[in-house]
Amino acid sequence: xxxxxxxxxxxxxxxxxxxxxxxxxxxxxxxxxxxxxxxxxxxxxxxxxxxxxxxxxxxxxxxxxxxxxxxxxxxxxxxxxxxxxxxxxxxxxxxxxxxxxxxxxxxxxxxxxxxxxxxxxxxxxxxxxxxxxxxxxxxxxxxxxxxxxxxxxxxxxxxxxxxxxxxxxxxxxxxxxxxxxxxxxxxxxxxxxxxxxxxxxxxxxxxxxxxxxxxxxxxxxxxxxxxxxxxxxxxxxxxxxxxxxxxxxxxxxxxxxxxxxxxxxxxxxxxxxxxxxxxxxxxxxxxxxxxxxxxxxxxxxxxxxxxxxxxxxxxxxxxxxxxxxxxxxxxxxxxxxxxxxxxxxxxx
Numbered sequence: 001x002x003x004x005x006x007x008x009x010x011x012x013x014x015x016x017x018x019x020x021x022x023x024x025x026x027x028x029x030x031x032x033x034x035x036x037x038x039x040x041x042x043x044x045x046x047x048x049x050x051x052x053x054x055x056x057x058x059x060x061x062x063x064x065x066x067x068x069x070x071x072x073x074x075x076x077x078x079x080x081x082x083x084x085x086x087x088x089x090x091x092x093x094x095x096x097x098x099x100x101x102x103x104x105x106x107x108x109x110x111x112x113x114x115x116x117x118x119x120x121x122x123x124x125x126x127x128x129x130x131x132x133x134x135x136x137x138x139x140x141x142x143x144x145x146x147x148x149x150x151x152x153x154x155x156x157x158x159x160x161x162x163x164x165x166x167x168x169x170x171x172x173x174x175x176x177x178x179x180x181x182x183x184x185x186x187x188x189x190x191x192x193x194x195x196x197x198x199x200x201x202x203x204x205x206x207x208x209x210x211x212x213x214x215x216x217x218x219x220x221x222x223x224x225x226x227x228x229x230x231x232x233x234x235x236x237x238x239x240x241x242x243x244x245x246x247x248x249x250x251x252x253x254x255x256x257x258x259x260x261x262x263x264x265x266x267x268x269x270x271x272x273x274x275x276x277x278x279x280x281x282x283x284x285x286x287x288x289x290x291x292x293x294x295x296x297x298x299x300x301x302x303x304x305x306x307x308x309x310x311x312x313x314x315x316x317x318x319x320x321x322x323x324x325x326x327x328x329x330x331x332x333x334x335x336x337x338x339x340x341x342x343x344x345x346x347x348x
Contacts, residue, residue, distance in 0.1 A: 039304070041227040042346060043297040044263030046095065047130055047209045048104030049180050050113065050291040054092055056177050057105050064147045065132070066203050067096035067103065075106075079321040083332055083342075084286040086111065091287075098132065099205025101264055104295070106286075113287030116179035120290065122152070122246045123277035125337045127212040127269075128292040129173070129181040133196045133204045137170040137186040140202055144184070150175040152182075157245040165235040166191075171245055178289050183210075208257065208265035209294055211339045212277060216254055216270045218336050222312050223266060227296070229258040232265065236272075250274050266294065280338030286316070293332065293340035301345050304331055312336060320345070 051057040061067040076090040084091075086108070093106045121127070134140040141156050152173030161167040168188035173181055185207065187196050196204060213219040223229045238252035246253075254270040271277055284291065301320045308315050316332035323330045323344065330344040 038226055038228045039298040039300070039307070039343065041229055041260050041296045041298050041343075042262070043260050044209075044266065045295040045297055045344065046102040046104050047206070047264065048093075048106060048293050048295065049178075050287060050289050051105050051107050051178050052112075052115065052289050053177070054094060054105065054107040057107075058094060060177050061096055061103075061105070064144070064149065065098070066201065067098045070095040070097050070102065074109075079323070082319060082321050083317050083323065083330060085316040085332060086113075086285060086287050089287065098203060101206035103130065103206070108287035111287060113285055113289060113291070116289045120179065121248070121277065122173070122181065123212060123248050123251070123271045123274065124280075125212050125214050125277055126280040126284065126290060126339075127181065127210075127277075128339060129183050129210050131171075131183045131185045131207045131210065131267075133192070133207050134184045134186050135200060135202055135204060137172070137184065140184045140186070141172055143202065144172075144174055150179070153247055154244045156184075157241045159237070159241050159245075160239065163237065163239075166237060173245060173247070180292070206264050208267050209292075210267040210269050211335075212337070213256075213268040213270045214277075214279070214337050216256055216268055219268050219270075220256065222335050223258050223268070226307065226312055227260075227298075229260050229266065231256060232259045233257040238273075248274065260296065282338075284338060286332065286340070291340065293342050295342040295344060297346050298343050299346055301329055301331055301343060304333065304343065308333070316340065 062069065072094045074092050081087055081089050088111055090109045091106050092109060093104055095102055095104050137156050152175050156170055156172040159166040159169045169191060170186040172184050175181055189197065224231055235255045236253065237255060242253065243249055243251045250273050251271065252273040254272055256268040257265050259265045305315065313336065314334045316334060320329040320331050322328065328345050328347060330342055332340060332342050334340050
């Protein structure tokens with residue numbers, strides 16, 4: 001029996017990430033293609049990753065970062081195997097909260113997957129990260145340094161004022177004990193939603209998760225046209241600060257922010273230069289430590305297998321399975337670049 005405790009988003013967010021300006025909120029993006037059947041995602045419920053040692057990961061996320069435990073369950077059985085696409089799967093999953101947002105850490109007790117590649121790069125297509133909003137960048141960086149976190153950036157970067165879309169935003173990439181990329185992000189007074197300017201603790205909440213896209217227009221056909229998420233901002237970022245933030249020399253990115261009605265946003269990061277990022281492995285599995293997944297709430301899953309025939313996404317779960325005692329159903333799918341999404345049916 002699978003027992004997943006799902007959080008219910010309780011707020012609305014305006015899409016603003018490290019690269020998305022307030023002035024561009026509500027941008028429509030490129031013209032839509034011919035309308036196609038949609039899954040109509042209403043919320044981004046949580047973002048999760050696979051970890052190798054739950055005890056170590058919980059120490060990091062609750063001591064170095066101030067996440068609070070919400071649930072701790074063990075998952076196994078036929079439905080769980082079908083959901084994650086791993087035969088014989090047994091896992092421990094812990095849900096954590098920061099502000100109003102949630103993450104899910106999953107340790108596969110059996111079978112164990114592959115470790116994080118030692119040469120994984122931020123422009124590789126499998127890249128994904130969480131953007132954690134902080135009230136003070138200097139204080140956040142000092143705290144992370146005090147715990148000797150692994151740097152993903154050379155140091156905190158203040159994006160230049162000439163970039164009207166992102167000028168004054170401060171950001172820093174770092175890595176958790178398994179090598180997953182995380183970001184702390186601070187908005188100047190003229191950027192970001194009011195929620196991020198009300199003061200409070202040092203770590204405030206999660207604004208978005210970012211994923212690398214090899215082709216933004218193709219990704220929009222999935223996230224905007226099929227999932228019915230809203231394009232909320234667009235930007236093109238480059239120069240020294242961006243290079244040092246991403247740790248990619250010569251980086252020039254096309255960035256598109258999307259939102260559902262509630263929950264963190266999803267940002268598409270397309271590297272216009274350099275085009276050297278590696279594609280996601282075709283055999284990438286949910287028990288591999290490099291695995292991330294974003295859980296979204298959709299109105300109906302019945303059309304998912306039929307829609308998969310159009311090759312805008314691929315199926316991990318061959319069918320919908322029950323994920324908790326209230327008979328909600330879910331399927332794991334992969335977007336055009338291989339990023340995993342758990343699509344969960346809205347509660348009736």
